[in-house]
Amino acid sequence: MEERVTRRDFVRLASGATAFAAGGGLGALLEACGGSASQAPSKPVEKDVTKLYAAARKEGSVTWWTAHYEQSAAETMAAAFKKKYSGVDVNLLRQTAQVLYTRLQNDLKAGQTECDVFASTDEGHYPPLKKAGALATFTPPDVDLLPRDFQSLDPDHQYYLGALGFVLINYRTDKVPTPPKSWKDLLDPQWKGKITTGHPGFSGYVGNWVLAMIDKYGDSYLRDLEKNGPKINRSINDTVTDIVQGERQVGAGPDNFSLAKKAQGNPIDIQFPTDDAILIGGPVGIMKGSQRPNAAQLFVNFMYSKEYSEALVSTSNYPLRADVKPVAGTPSLDKIKWHRNKVDRLTTGVPEAIQKWREIMGV
Amino acid sequence: MPAVAWRQQAGWLVWIAAALVLLLLVLVPLAWLALTSVQDPTTGALTLRNYAFAFSKRIYLEPILNSFKLAAAVATIAVLVGTPLAWVVSRTDMPGRWLIRPLVLAAFVTPSFLGANAWIFLAAPNSGWLNRIWLALFHGEQGPFNVFSLQGAIFVIALYSIPYTFTLVSGTLELMSSELEDAATTLGSSNWRTTWQITLPLALPAILSGFLLSFLEALELFGPPAFLLIPARQQVMTTQLYLFFSQFPPQLEVAAAYAMPLLLVTICLLFVQRRILGRRRFVTVSGKGGVRRRTRLGPWRWPALGLALIPPALSVILPYGALLLVSLEHVWGKGPFAPGNLTGYWYRWAILDNATTREAILHSLEYSAGAATIAVIVATLVAYMVVRHMVPLTSLLGFTAMAPFVVPGIVLAIGFFAAYSHPPILLYGTAGILIAAYATRFLPIAFSNASGILRGINVDLENAARTLGAGRIHTLLSVTVPLLRTGLLSGWLLVFIPALRELSASVFLFTPRTQVVTTVIFDFSDAGNYEAVSTMGVLMMLITFLIVVVAYRFIGREVTRAR
Numbered sequence: 040m041e042e043r044v045t046r047r048d049f050v051r052l053a054s055g056a057t058a059f060a061a062g063g064g065l066g067a068l069l070e071a072c073g074g075s076a077s078q079a080p081s082k083p084v085e086k087d088v089t090k091l092y093a094a095a096r097k098e099g100s101v102t103w104w105t106a107h108y109e110q111s112a113a114e115t116m117a118a119a120f121k122k123k124y125s126g127v128d129v130n131l132l133r134q135t136a137q138v139l140y141t142r143l144q145n146d147l148k149a150g151q152t153e154c155d156v157f158a159s160t161d162e163g164h165y166p167p168l169k170k171a172g173a174l175a176t177f178t179p180p181d182v183d184l185l186p187r188d189f190q191s192l193d194p195d196h197q198y199y200l201g202a203l204g205f206v207l208i209n210y211r212t213d214k215v216p217t218p219p220k221s222w223k224d225l226l227d228p229q230w231k232g233k234i235t236t237g238h239p240g241f242s243g244y245v246g247n248w249v250l251a252m253i254d255k256y257g258d259s260y261l262r263d264l265e266k267n268g269p270k271i272n273r274s275i276n277d278t279v280t281d282i283v284q285g286e287r288q289v290g291a292g293p294d295n296f297s298l299a300k301k302a303q304g305n306p307i308d309i310q311f312p313t314d315d316a317i318l319i320g321g322p323v324g325i326m327k328g329s330q331r332p333n334a335a336q337l338f339v340n341f342m343y344s345k346e347y348s349e350a351l352v353s354t355s356n357y358p359l360r361a362d363v364k365p366v367a368g369t370p371s372l373d374k375i376k377w378h379r380n381k382v383d384r385l386t387t388g389v390p391e392a393i394q395k396w397r398e399i400m401g402v
Numbered sequence: 403m404p405a406v407a408w409r410q411q412a413g414w415l416v417w418i419a420a421a422l423v424l425l426l427l428v429l430v431p432l433a434w435l436a437l438t439s440v441q442d443p444t445t446g447a448l449t450l451r452n453y454a455f456a457f458s459k460r461i462y463l464e465p466i467l468n469s470f471k472l473a474a475a476v477a478t479i480a481v482l483v484g485t486p487l488a489w490v491v492s493r494t495d496m497p498g499r500w501l502i503r504p505l506v507l508a509a510f511v512t513p514s515f516l517g518a519n520a521w522i523f524l525a526a527p528n529s530g531w532l533n534r535i536w537l538a539l540f541h542g543e544q545g546p547f548n549v550f551s552l553q554g555a556i557f558v559i560a561l562y563s564i565p566y567t568f569t570l571v572s573g574t575l576e577l578m579s580s581e582l583e584d585a586a587t588t589l590g591s592s593n594w595r596t597t598w599q600i601t602l603p604l605a606l607p608a609i610l611s612g613f614l615l616s617f618l619e620a621l622e623l624f625g626p627p628a629f630l631l632i633p634a635r636q637q638v639m640t641t642q643l644y645l646f647f648s649q650f651p652p653q654l655e656v657a658a659a660y661a662m663p664l665l666l667v668t669i670c671l672l673f674v675q676r677r678i679l680g681r682r683r684f685v686t687v688s689g690k691g692g693v694r695r696r697t698r699l700g701p702w703r704w705p706a707l708g709l710a711l712i713p714p715a716l717s718v719i720l721p722y723g724a725l726l727l728v729s730l731e732h733v734w735g736k737g738p739f740a741p742g743n744l745t746g747y748w749y750r751w752a753i754l755d756n757a758t759t760r761e762a763i764l765h766s767l768e769y770s771a772g773a774a775t776i777a778v779i780v781a782t783l784v785a786y787m788v789v790r791h792m793v794p795l796t797s798l799l800g801f802t803a804m805a806p807f808v809v810p811g812i813v814l815a816i817g818f819f820a821a822y823s824h825p826p827i828l829l830y831g832t833a834g835i836l837i838a839a840y841a842t843r844f845l846p847i848a849f850s851n852a853s854g855i856l857r858g859i860n861v862d863l864e865n866a867a868r869t870l871g872a873g874r875i876h877t878l879l880s881v882t883v884p885l886l887r888t889g890l891l892s893g894w895l896l897v898f899i900p901a902l903r904e905l906s907a908s909v910f911l912f913t914p915r916t917q918v919v920t921t922v923i924f925d926f927s928d929a930g931n932y933e934a935v936s937t938m939g940v941l942m943m944l945i946t947f948l949i950v951v952v953a954y955r956f957i958g959r960e961v962t963r964a965r
Contacts, residue, residue: 102914109929114756131758132914134925141652142913149823149830153913238632240649241928270550270633273928280930283735284529305735390651397461401635402645 136243160243163385201323209292431817484567505714515625520721567612773840781848811906
């Protein structure tokens with residue numbers, strides 16, 4: 040377990056990346072936390088994308104709905120794709136996960152959606168989509184380069200891991216000499232009027248976090264948190280904005296956007312809580328009715344390319360590929376004490392958690 | 403002659419088409435809204451369960467109460483500030499009067515959601531600049547201002563509501579002759595007493611009308627409550643509607659049910675307002691010449707100017723200063739004095755580098771122009787039918803064209819979504835649904851504008867053409883329209899400008915490929931990209947002001963005054 044991330048951790052992590060790639064020692068940990076360890080797809084994979092690229096060019100564009108990253112990071116990813124595959128445009132919509140999912144549900148009810156690639160941060164969205172027959176079955180190449188136990192999120196190959204991130208404690212370095220060590224610490228009255236969070240009804244990250252807190256500590260966690268008067272925004276990224284602005288001092292925030300702001304010189308840092316960082320495996324799937332199936336497939340394939348993982352690191356996001364080093368400040372997965380909500384729990388648990396949150400917090 | 407007969411029939415087709423478009427724009431969405439509100443989400447069977455759900459929980463009832471608190475407070479403040487402001491500008495010899503009117507106009511065209519964003523920079527409890535200045539001067543734990551509160555929202559919305567009362571009251575005061583006041587003065591009444599007992603009561607209908615309009619507007623607003631009240635953990639009806647619609651799980655049917663009382667209230671209020679406004683016209687437009695003299699303020703002249711500058715300072719000068727400053731900072735958390743932080747980076751980004759923002763700006767212009775064109779054509783045809791009593795039941799047509807005025811943007815959007823997100827008419831996902839929604843929302847403006855002008859044109863001119871054998875359409879195009887040109891252009895602008903800044907319907911109806919400036923601003927604000935929010939806001943207002951200025955030059959003052 041890491042208290043604060045130091046430079047040494049980062050050096051250690053460089054070597055850790057190799058072990059990571061091999062998947063050594065990680066499996067047991069992941070299994071304990073619910074990573075389904077099914078075998079890699081058996082279908083032979085065509086790595087040559089020339090034909091796919093040509094077909095994608097004919098389609099001209101791909102529409103990517105994502106909650107994985109904040110706007111400018113998502114733009115960086117889209118730009119990386121367009122650089123590699125010129126002639127295929129990316130229509131990007133970045134919104135919070137629940138807003139995207141609601142929009143998708145409304146679209147599907149209306150019988151059509153523009154969305155080709157759906158990238159939520161709430162894995163619980165995918166089983167209902169599968170059940171409704173809304174997702175295409177596909178096998179991206181290079182998926183075997185993901186951390187081993189994330190190689191097959193869905194045994195039916197209808198969605199894959201598209202992003203890795205954490206909900207952890209964010210704090211303002213110049214105002215908070217000793218940040219809260221755990222989620223429980225946030226309930227201490229010393230943080231009254233100083234906490235900021237997103238809203239589980241909007242954000243997939245926040246939904247994951249709220250569900251984890253309810254499962255760990257019961258509803259009383261929310262009631263006690265409410266007593267500390269948190270400022271409630273929509274996105275998990277609003278936590279970072281509030282802290283950077285100095286509007287609030289601590290909060291449940293993300294790793295990626297927070298580290299990106301830190302890299303820009305803002306007084307913000309992350310703290311891995313002793314009662315588990317919440318690991319978010321943001322899935323990605325292709326819509327079955329897509330008008331641009333080839334461009335969609337090409338885009339998802341690209342997510343497992345080295346360029347994509349490098350672009351991820353350049354925006355302080357956790358890389359997908361095990362052979363790309365994480366950003367400075369984030370230790371490798373095996374050095375972090377984390378918790379991941381099981382997908383079955385998310386599907387029913389998040390809507391319940393949203394309802395509880397609304398009743399306790401008033402929004 | 404068959405050719406003439408055919409042409410006459412084609413003429414009738416145009417009239418029928420106009421009525422049909424009116425039906426599709428106004429009645430179909432509202433009918434779907436009503437239907438959806440009594441439908442079971444899964445089976446589609448008729449049920450009252452949506453109403454039971456929406457109106458039985460405390461967390462859904464509280465927003466209704468908050469909405470009324472907010473609207474009442476906003477309207478009260480707007481009237482208490484707007485009335486004296488109108489009086490000093492219209493009826494006194496206060497120096498710098500010329501300055502106030504354009505500033506109030508600037509507040510008028512500024513969407514309040516943009517003002518709300520600016521006030522976050524100014525008065526967020528810890529990071530707001532005003533609070534920081536306060537702390538630097540007086541020390542202490544926390545500054546006195548908190549924009550994230552019901553009071554904060556009331557304050558911001560009231561700032562942008564003042565122009566309603568101001569415009570209505572100053573309009574009345576400027577038309578009112580001084581004769582009655584002179585009579586009172588002759589009878590020995592003091593200046594102040596005359597103002598209080600004669601001038602004010604004469605302006606009362608305008609004041610009440612301003613109160614009701616502000617009340618209505620505050621009730622319908624979505625942007626400022628979304629930005630200011632969700633963080634404060636307070637809800638109003640419109641934000642709750644947004645949550646029903648946008649949060650998971652989506653509850654379109656409950657949203658429709660929840661929208662009904664809002665619709666009923668606005669209908670009632672507008673009805674009351676119409677009656678008052680009707681009487682106001684009777685009082686003020688006396689047709690007599692009369693002299694209008696200004697009250698001498700004496701030593702109070704300069705203090706009056708100081709006071710009169712406060713509302714524009716709070717609604718225009720400070721907020722635009724804040725938006726401009728944030729938009730020019732590369733990273734606004736660092737402050738404007740950090741080396742290299744003041745740049746045009748975000749403008750370059752918004753106009754050149756970023757495809758989404760670039761397209762959004764173009765979309766905004768295209769859709770608003772499309773909506774304005776549709777609204778003006780439909781409104782003119784319908785107004786023509788109504789004014790010239792072409793068919794029976796024309797007043798019903800006129801009523802339908804005015805109906806969207808009482809429909810809050812967010813409610814209209816839910817109706818449009820319910821009606822046009824499935825066959826037979828699938829508009830959702832296309833630019834068409836936004837254009838249609840804007841055209842509908844602002845149709846009443848175009849309609850009242852067109853019918854006002856049409857009433858002013860003597861029917862003899864048209865009759866002359868018709869006697870010479872021209873059909874209705876031909877007459878309309880070759881005689882009436884040229885006479886109306888300026889008026890129609892002003893009607894077009896009066897739809898174009900509010901469409902450009904429309905947020906509450908857009909938020910529900912846009913898709914990634916039909917983003918407009920306001921939805922981009924809304925999305926960026928949610929990820930905390932305040933530099934981008936400010937930049938897009940400034941660009942939107944630059945376009946708006948440019949159009950207002952051009953309109954002023956080419957068409958004259960009445961264009962920008964009418965609404």
